[in-house]
Amino acid sequence: MASIWEKPAQYLKGVGPQRARLLARLGIHSVGDLLYHLPRRYEDRTLCRPVKAYGEGETATAEGEVVAVQETRARSGMSVLRVALRDRWGIFYAVWFNQPYVKKVAKVGARLTVTGKVKYGFGVPEIQVAEFEAGEGDEGLSTGRIVPVYPLTEKLSQRMLRTVVFNTLKAEAASCPEILPPDLLASHGLLERGRALCAVHFPESMAEAEEARRRLVFEELFLLQVALLRHRQRVLAVEKEHRCGADGPKVRALREHLPFTLTPAQERAWREIARDMESRYPMQRLLQGDVGSGKTVVAALALAKAAENGLQGALMAPTEILAEQHYLNLRELYAAVGIEAVLLTGSTKKEERLKRLAAVANGEAAVVVGTHALIQEEVSFQRLGLVVIDEQHRFGVRQRGLLQAKGKTPDVLVMTATPIPRTLALTLYGDLDLTVIDALPPGRQPVKTVWLRPAELGRVYRFVRAEVEKGRQAYFVCPLIEESEQLAAQAASKLARELEEIFPAFRIGLLHGRLKLEERDKVMAAFRRNDVQLLVATTVVEVGVDVPNATVMVILDADRFGLAQLHQLRGRVGRGAHASYCILIAERTTPEAAARMSALTTLADGFALAEEDLRLRGPGEFFGTRQSGLPELKVANILRDHALLELARTEAARYLERDPDLVSPAGRMIKAELEARFANIKNLVS
Numbered sequence: 146m147a148s149i150w151e152k153p154a155q156y157l158k159g160v161g162p163q164r165a166r167l168l169a170r171l172g173i174h175s176v177g178d179l180l181y182h183l184p185r186r187y188e189d190r191t192l193c194r195p196v197k198a199y200g201e202g203e204t205a206t207a208e209g210e211v212v213a214v215q216e217t218r219a220r221s222g223m224s225v226l227r228v229a230l231r232d233r234w235g236i237f238y239a240v241w242f243n244q245p246y247v248k249k250v251a252k253v254g255a256r257l258t259v260t261g262k263v264k265y266g267f268g269v270p271e272i273q274v275a276e277f278e279a280g281e282g283d284e285g286l287s288t289g290r291i292v293p294v295y296p297l298t299e300k301l302s303q304r305m306l307r308t309v310v311f312n313t314l315k316a317e318a319a320s321c322p323e324i325l326p327p328d329l330l331a332s333h334g335l336l337e338r339g340r341a342l343c344a345v346h347f348p349e350s351m352a353e354a355e356e357a358r359r360r361l362v363f364e365e366l367f368l369l370q371v372a373l374l375r376h377r378q379r380v381l382a383v384e385k386e387h388r389c390g391a392d393g394p395k396v397r398a399l400r401e402h403l404p405f406t407l408t409p410a411q412e413r414a415w416r417e418i419a420r421d422m423e424s425r426y427p428m429q430r431l432l433q434g435d436v437g438s439g440k441t442v443v444a445a446l447a448l449a450k451a452a453e454n455g456l457q458g459a460l461m462a463p464t465e466i467l468a469e470q471h472y473l474n475l476r477e478l479y480a481a482v483g484i485e486a487v488l489l490t491g492s493t494k495k496e497e498r499l500k501r502l503a504a505v506a507n508g509e510a511a512v513v514v515g516t517h518a519l520i521q522e523e524v525s526f527q528r529l530g531l532v533v534i535d536e537q538h539r540f541g542v543r544q545r546g547l548l549q550a551k552g553k554t555p556d557v558l559v560m561t562a563t564p565i566p567r568t569l570a571l572t573l574y575g576d577l578d579l580t581v582i583d584a585l586p587p588g589r590q591p592v593k594t595v596w597l598r599p600a601e602l603g604r605v606y607r608f609v610r611a612e613v614e615k616g617r618q619a620y621f622v623c624p625l626i627e628e629s630e631q632l633a634a635q636a637a638s639k640l641a642r643e644l645e646e647i648f649p650a651f652r653i654g655l656l657h658g659r660l661k662l663e664e665r666d667k668v669m670a671a672f673r674r675n676d677v678q679l680l681v682a683t684t685v686v687e688v689g690v691d692v693p694n695a696t697v698m699v700i701l702d703a704d705r706f707g708l709a710q711l712h713q714l715r716g717r718v719g720r721g722a723h724a725s726y727c728i729l730i731a732e733r734t735t736p737e738a739a740a741r742m743s744a745l746t747t748l749a750d751g752f753a754l755a756e757e758d759l760r761l762r763g764p765g766e767f768f769g770t771r772q773s774g775l776p777e778l779k780v781a782n783i784l785r786d787h788a789l790l791e792l793a794r795t796e797a798a799r800y801l802e803r804d805p806d807l808v809s810p811a812g813r814m815i816k817a818e819l820e821a822r823f824a825n826i827k828n829l830v831s
């Protein structure tokens with residue numbers, strides 16, 4: 146029998162091709178999608194009180210017999226239909242505006258059920274009708290009960306959707322097989338699946354709705370954790386071809402060559418990583434640390450360790466600028482210890498690329514730094530032993546897998562500078578071990594953040610001038626123009642010209658994505674040397690750029706950026722011992738943008754900000770769902786359901802101990818459900 150995820154919604158009773166297209170806009174393609182399209186909220190429309198027991202403005206539902214109908218026209222021309230109804234408590238009115246066709250059903254003697262806000266005219270309560278039902282209607286689905294309210298799309302009404310869901314439940318819910326093991330249901334008091342599906346749409350009580358939802362959330366998170374944990378077990382089941390030995394001369398020389406000693410947090414991270422690299426099984430680790438916490442150095446050590454064990458390492462970064470910066474840093478660090486690094490990005494010229502590809506293929510290049518150019522088919526390694534992925538959330542789980550597949554059983558280290566709340570980390574990276582660098586290098590001062598209006602730019606310029614005169618440097622980041630890097634580049638050039646006039650004595654650099662590689666290198670190098678004092682840039686400087694002498698970050702039209710992005714940009718300053726400043730320039734715009742600005746001015750810690758961002762925008766937006774490789778969760782809300790997520794993870798691990806290959810009858814059910822439901826992360830679930 147086809148599962149609910151395979152049966153198309155189009156052939157359901159009351160759907161058809163046109164409505165199927167509307168449903169598709171809501172992401173509903175199959176019967177399963179429909180049944181798991183949960184109500185956004187509920188309205189309690191049970192009939193148990195007289196209308197006059199409701200206060201002005203409250204929403205009431207009442208049923209009565211029509212005793213009189215009156216149609217009038219307001220001065221504005223609007224038609225007003227006022228219908229007097231009698232129920233067992235007395236008379237009340239129902240009012241419709243501009244819906245004269247209601248007359249056809251609201252005839253004297255007919256029975257109507259109406260829902261809407263209560264108003265008091267001359268002491269007699271009146272319901273301004275939002276929804277009503279006469280006679281047959283939608284079988285009493287929209288009134289007289291706790292009514293589901295769904296996320297909708299244009300041209301699809303609540304009533305329509307309720308009817309379709311109701312009919313589908315009638316036909317399918319009973320035959321919807323249970324997919325969770327019975328002992329799990331029993332030990333956590335979870336509803337059985339068919340019942341949960343019915344109750345989540347048409348609950349008898351709010352408590353029942355909550356119970357039903359809890360079951361479905363648990364189910365979804367449990368399945369996902371089973372997938373992630375199995376992926377992890379599969380990777381760990383195969384022993385590495387080449388494991389690393391204890392730290393040798395290159396790693397030791399590199400450590401001595403560093404201009405600072407590692408912080409205790411970095412030491413801890415490094416010990417965990419080194420231990421993984423020396424173990425028989427491949428490392429699967431997430432290295433998480435706030436901006437500027439010093440992750441890159443730790444990655445550099447790991448790559449050096451691979452190199453001294455005769456293995457190649459690859460470092461993949463999300464942008465060219467970041468890849469270049471990593472490359473330049475590593476080249477400098479490795480020059481002293483004799484490790485060869487090459488750079489591979491989209492803009493590497495053909496001839497040069499071929500040369501570098503050959504060096505990668507024959508093993509001459511010990512460390513390869515690049516963008517997603519690294520996962521192109523033409524790139525092959527001689528002995529890839531370590532994969533480091535920076536800023537993973539820009540890549541999907543799929544891309545991680547592609548790079549991983551270029552080696553036999555490489556160690557994998559994922560670095561993320563965006564602090565991910567633990568709950569989200571579990572969902573996104575449930576297959577990885579977690580290492581957190583939880584302290585900044587010594588001597589850092591929090592970046593002072595202020596929000597100013599464009600009219601106050603004069604003050605900003607005076608401040609920047611004073612800082613530069615003290616020997617410091619500043620960034621000016623141009624407004625975000627998502628659609629076109631060309632427009633962003635133009636805006637940056639224009640701003641650079643304006644600043645040249647305002648600050649004739651300072652040198653001004655310009656950095657954007659449309660500059661040639663050599664040009665960008667020149668500008669960055671000049672900025673690093675303080676030959677350039679003001680760097681005007683697009684968001685290309687968002688991640689990774691590291692110039693500790695820069696102390697001021699001015700972000701124009703800051704309201705256009707997301708919170709995580711603003712925090713990243715701010716992270717470009719405050720990387721040295723000098724006091725640093727982040728100045729957000731924005732008009733008062735939407736309340737939501739204002740909330741972001743205020744969060745940034747009050748919160749310094751990236752983790753707190755990430756939680757706030759998640760709260761303000763929801764997890765999808767936080768990363769941009771499509772880019773993130775985040776499996777789309779239909780039911781669970783990572784923020785609200787974090788306790789269930791932890792429980793689901795524990796139970797998933799416990800279940801897999803019993804049935805690691807999902808071969809028992811219960812396991813086969815789980816496997817089939819996983820494959821049908823999480824097709825977008827196929828490489829994880831199959």
Ligand SMILES: Nc1ncnc2c1ncn2[C@@H]1O[C@H](COP(=O)(O)OP(=O)(O)OP(=O)(O)O)[C@@H](O)[C@H]1O
Nearest residue numbers: 405406407408436437438439440441442562586689
């Ligand atoms: N232990 C340390 N003591 C002093 N300075 C350090 C230490 N570790 C790193 N740094 C310096 O701190 C700055 C930030 O380090 P790094 O670039 O490694 O951070 P990151 O975590 O990769 O940051 P981001 O995610 O913002 O790119 C660099 O200038 C680096 O040289």
